Amino acid sequence: MKRRGFILMSGAALLSGLLLPLRALAAVWNKAAFEATTLAGATQGLQVDKETPSADITVNAPDRAENGAVVQVEVISRIPGTEAIAIVVEHNPTPLIANFMFAKDAEPYVVTRIKMAETAEVKAIVKVGSRYFTAGKQVEVLENGCG
Secondary structure, eight states: OOHHHHHHHHHHHHHHHHHHHHHHHHHHOOHHHHHOSSHHHHHHHTTOOOEEEOTTEEEEOOSEESOTTOEEEEEEEOSTTOOEEEEEETTSSSOEEEEEEOOTTOOOEEEEEEOOSSSEEEEEEEEETTEEEEEEEEEEEOGGGOO
């Protein structure tokens, strides 16, 4: 084999190896849930049939957000066996903000910044086996950073 052919084959093998993790991530992507334009559509995409309110979930967010473009949200689940935490905001153009999945024995704790279109409840949906638990926090978004 000539050197040029070897380099081309090696480069192609390396490139396909680098793209493999991207294909794995694409397989996990829940397109229906993230592209839903209603809260019902997002929860249906997540395959949530019944949500049970739980005091074992804490949603920390500001009572009033001066800028809806950057709202810090913290979610803590104290429910054993937590597999995933989804964050949804009903009045956003796409209500499903994020869906975090946890490996076995990982601490179910998330801190992120989200964008909110208007005043709404920030809701966390926690998946444990085939059951779903929920908690929320109402966040008032102030117009133009004043109120």
